[in-house]
Amino acid sequence: MIDQVATAQKWGPIILRAYITLVVLSTASVVIRIVAKLKTKAKLGLDDVFIIAGLVLWYAEAGVDLYGMPYKARLARRQY
Numbered sequence: 001m002i003d004q005v006a007t008a009q010k011w012g013p014i015i016l017r018a019y020i021t022l023v024v025l026s027t028a029s030v031v032i033r034i035v036a037k038l039k040t041k042a043k044l045g046l047d048d049v050f051i052i053a054g055l056v057l058w059y060a061e062a063g064v065d066l067y068g069m070p071y072k073a074r075l076a077r078r079q080y
Helices: 002-039 047-078
Strands: none
Touching: 002 047
């Protein structure tokens, strides 16, 4: 059980940095795509709607994962 606590404390900040980096990169790529479409006067299609929906779902998934990280660490401590 001590290993679970040590693992949560060791990997928690690394996972947090990875999530923040990936959220920033995914947001930037979608924004660049939409701006490029608008500047070239191309119509926004169904693929653009799905990529925006996917980005929103990614935000939700990342939020749930990040919200649950401290809970997992507390749970590992209680079991010890």
